Amino acid sequence: MLRVTRTLQTIGSLAAQGILLASMIRTPIKVNDPATPIPHTSVDTNSLQDTLKYINGAWDTLTRSMDQCRSLEDTKTDSEAIEYLPAGMPVPEALSTLQKTCKVRIEHLPNPITKVGNFDSHQIPGEGLLYLQNPYIVPGGQFNEMYGWDSYFIIRGLIRDHRLEMAKGMVENFFFEIEHYGGVLNANRTYYLTRSQPPFLTSMILAVYEAEKAEGKTDVTWLQRAYPFAERDYEEWNEKPHQNKRSHGF
Numbered sequence: 001m002l003r004v005t006r007t008l009q010t011i012g013s014l015a016a017q018g019i020l021l022a023s024m025i026r027t028p029i030k031v032n033d034p035a036t037p038i039p040h041t042s043v044d045t046n047s048l049q050d051t052l053k054y055i056n057g058a059w060d061t062l063t064r065s066m067d068q069c070r071s072l073e074d075t076k077t078d079s080e081a082i083e084y085l086p087a088g089m090p091v092p093e094a095l096s097t098l099q100k101t102c103k104v105r106i107e108h109l110p111n112p113i114t115k116v117g118n119f120d121s122h123q124i125p126g127e128g129l130l131y132l133q134n135p136y137i138v139p140g141g142q143f144n145e146m147y148g149w150d151s152y153f154i155i156r157g158l159i160r161d162h163r164l165e166m167a168k169g170m171v172e173n174f175f176f177e178i179e180h181y182g183g184v185l186n187a188n189r190t191y192y193l194t195r196s197q198p199p200f201l202t203s204m205i206l207a208v209y210e211a212e213k214a215e216g217k218t219d220v221t222w223l224q225r226a227y228p229f230a231e232r233d234y235e236e237w238n239e240k241p242h243q244n245k246r247s248h249g250f
Contacts, residue, residue, distance in 0.1 A: 082128030086180035116183035134169030148197035
């Protein structure tokens with residue numbers, strides 16, 4: 001399992017670097033050092049400092065939390081804004097405030113969900129956002145929720161930018177999804193309750209743990225807490241196909 005996790009981390013890291021390099025090629029770059037050779041491209045280039053400044057500012061722009069009206073926006077549907085809590089969960093104070101300041105309905109899912117795909121959409125009044133406890137980073141554009149696949153690359157970037165608290169909070173959100181929504185979801189909307197995305201939870205857990213350890217904050221207690229969630233995620237992806245046909249569509 002550890003070797004698989006390491007391999008996935010390497011692939012993810014290389015992919016993330018490739019995406020960053022591609023974005024830099026498409027973006028005008030300004031070379032400040034006259035001694036630095038200018039790449040043979042048809043566009044200008046930004047300095048590394050400018051690129052890092054852009055990335056640093058983008059984290060805040062793409063941050064969402066349950067006390068922000070903009071977190072509820074969903075251009076993929078024309079439905080009214082509804083935010084769903086797990087069945088039986090008390091309404092947090094932040095949501096009570098949100099209900100007053102935004103045009104949003106606060107509802108509860110009718111039943112506990114113990115498995116991805118084990119959900120009847122006809123039992124809820126409309127599509128909506130699923131509650132998560134911690135702030136998170138969204139991909140942007142029309143994708144205004146926390147995604148299982150994208151979040152791996154996002155967390156790697158947050159760690160590199162020394163935003164460990166946000167990275168750890170996002171991993172905790174996946175624990176919350178497993179506990180209350182049956183597994184790591186495609187994203188935290190009701191129409192994603194039927195499916196997941198490629199399994200990167202163990203890689204995310206390990207990335208956060210090792211980053212904290214590198215800063216002298218070895219949190220074995222947190223790692224022990226994470227382990228049962230990693231096991232449940234592993235079991236979800238190692239079921240026989242006929243047992244859960246619907247849960248792994250991307």
